[in-house]
Amino acid sequence: MSETVETVFANVVQRNPGEPEFHQAVREVLESIGPVLDRHPEYARAQVVERICEPERQVIFRVPWEDDRGRVRVNRGFRVEFNSALGPYKGGLRFHPSVYLGIVKFLGFEQIFKNALTGLPIGGGKGGADFDPRGRSEREVMRFCQSFMTELYRHIGAQTDVPAGDIGVGAREIGYLFGQYKRITNRYESGVLTGKGLSYGGAQVRREATGYGAVFFAEEMLARGGDGLAGRRVVVSGSGNVAVYAIEKVHQLGGTVVACSDSTGYLLDEKGIDLTLLREIKEERRGRLDEYAREVPHAVAVSGRTVWEVPCDVALPCATQNEIGGAEAAALVAGGCVAVVEGANMPTTPEAVRLLRAAGVRFAPGKAANAGGVAVSALEMQQNASRDAWSFARSEQRLRETMRDIHARCWDTAEEYGRPGDYVLGANVAGFRRVAETMLAHGLV
Numbered sequence: 138m139s140e141t142v143e144t145v146f147a148n149v150v151q152r153n154p155g156e157p158e159f160h161q162a163v164r165e166v167l168e169s170i171g172p173v174l175d176r177h178p179e180y181a182r183a184q185v186v187e188r189i190c191e192p193e194r195q196v197i198f199r200v201p202w203e204d205d206r207g208r209v210r211v212n213r214g215f216r217v218e219f220n221s222a223l224g225p226y227k228g229g230l231r232f233h234p235s236v237y238l239g240i241v242k243f244l245g246f247e248q249i250f251k252n253a254l255t256g257l258p259i260g261g262g263k264g265g266a267d268f269d270p271r272g273r274s275e276r277e278v279m280r281f282c283q284s285f286m287t288e289l290y291r292h293i294g295a296q297t298d299v300p301a302g303d304i305g306v307g308a309r310e311i312g313y314l315f316g317q318y319k320r321i322t323n324r325y326e327s328g329v330l331t332g333k334g335l336s337y338g339g340a341q342v343r344r345e346a347t348g349y350g351a352v353f354f355a356e357e358m359l360a361r362g363g364d365g366l367a368g369r370r371v372v373v374s375g376s377g378n379v380a381v382y383a384i385e386k387v388h389q390l391g392g393t394v395v396a397c398s399d400s401t402g403y404l405l406d407e408k409g410i411d412l413t414l415l416r417e418i419k420e421e422r423r424g425r426l427d428e429y430a431r432e433v434p435h436a437v438a439v440s441g442r443t444v445w446e447v448p449c450d451v452a453l454p455c456a457t458q459n460e461i462g463g464a465e466a467a468a469l470v471a472g473g474c475v476a477v478v479e480g481a482n483m484p485t486t487p488e489a490v491r492l493l494r495a496a497g498v499r500f501a502p503g504k505a506a507n508a509g510g511v512a513v514s515a516l517e518m519q520q521n522a523s524r525d526a527w528s529f530a531r532s533e534q535r536l537r538e539t540m541r542d543i544h545a546r547c548w549d550t551a552e553e554y555g556r557p558g559d560y561v562l563g564a565n566v567a568g569f570r571r572v573a574e575t576m577l578a579h580g581l582v
């Protein structure tokens with residue numbers, strides 16, 4: 138990093154102590170943008186980088202709720218409204234016990250550049266709570282969502298800040314959150330949340346968008362080497378929203394996903410994951426992957442080990458941050474992997490990225506490869522604003538075009554900066570330039 142950028146980074150670490158994930162996300166962007174700052178001294182004069190690293194607003198709030206035994210519980214809720222240069226703050230809500238301010242800030246920071254890369258009018262934000270929905274009854278989840286929205290509602294709005302789902306927040310939670318927002322405000326404001334059910338303003342393909350989008354990105358990336366996913370052996374981590382629809386699209390494009398995972402271990406099915414059964418276990422029974430292995434004799438459930446030990450051509454990490462470290466990257470290289478495409482946010486550590494690159498593995502960062510989810514959220518906002526509802530085919534076509542455009546933006550920018558094939562540089566620089574130019578246009582705000 139150049140001296141100027143190194144100083145900015147040191148300042149970020151000093152001002153945001155104890156937030157290693159946020160530091161990691163900032164460092165990755167700052168490492169890419171030195172050459173842009175050399176070409177555009179006006180960005181440094183206006184302290185654009187310093188301003189981008191500081192959230193516009195951060196809200197932390199108490200979420201009290203009552204469990205089924207009548208015991209009062211208290212969680213902590215967050216919304217970080219990071220950057221509104223390009224549009225209303227936009228980004229998901231995560232309910233997971235590991236959530237704290239540093240996680241929400243890393244996710245919000247990533248979201249700024251990801252949303253810029255889509256070319257759509259959305260700023261960056263993220264939120265969540267340290268609530269663990271696992272093992273909680275439907276009624277407990279509903280009460281938690283209602284209490285969370287009872288504070289959040291005053292900070293959001295279709296033109297202000299538009300949350301959606303992330304880990305632990307799916308269609309069920311969005312429904313409860315929307316119901317409470319409507320009740321408190323007495324406004325049927327469809328565009329205040331995305332990822333809604335189709336009966337009340339949800340968009341076709343939003344559920345599938347992140348997973349499908351990551352696979353479309355992988356297709357584009359492989360196509361540059363005259364290749365594709367057909368006939369490829371693929372491993373996916375996670376078995377939630379992003380993972381399930383990544384698996385579906387890989388299968389539709391002729392590849393075979395032989396393994397997926399959850400926080401307890403992984404499932405190996407050499408004949409290809411049976412998605413109907415996986416979805417029944419995960420989405421309906423909310424069960425564990427070993428249930429699959431009990432029902433499919435040739436499948437194996439492996440507990441306490443990493444899914445990345447399974448040899449594959451293409452790896453799609455779709456679970457959580459920093460799940461591929463040095464050891465996992467080495468295992469992927471040893472297993473013959475040629476491409477890693479991030480469906481999750483920052484699932485690969487900097488050490489792992491270096492190792493993969495050194496071994497010639499193509500690597501696509503999440504802020505480019507998983508942008509399909511938020512892109513279709515922006516299309517949901519557009520449909521809500523015009524009281525329209527597009528067909529599945531039209532929405533999927535838009536998603537495919539958007540992922541093609543994002544890929545091209547990353548590819549062309551990397552070439553322009555003399556680093557062909559460097560998707561990390563391409564994504565960071567293309568996203569940063571759009572936000573920086575707009576911030577300059579808005580003056581000192």
Ligand SMILES: NC(=O)C1=CN([C@@H]2O[C@H](COP(=O)(O)OP(=O)(O)OC[C@H]3O[C@@H](n4cnc5c(N)ncnc54)[C@H](O)[C@@H]3O)[C@@H](O)[C@H]2O)C=CC1
Nearest residue numbers: 303304305347375376377378379399400456457481482510
């Ligand atoms: N839902 C969306 O539209 C988008 C999600 N993402 C990112 O994709 C990732 C997955 O999100 P979703 O599928 O929405 O969440 P989800 O809650 O539906 O699924 C998360 C999955 O990851 C697994 N998991 C969590 N921690 C794990 C660990 N330590 N080891 C192994 N597996 C673990 C869970 O068992 C679950 O299968 C996250 O990084 C999220 O930020 C990114 C863009 C959009």
Ligand SMILES: O=C(O)CCC(=O)C(=O)O
Nearest residue numbers: 227228229301510511514
């Ligand atoms: O659709 C959205 O607004 C949320 C997407 C999101 O949280 C993400 O891209 O990580």
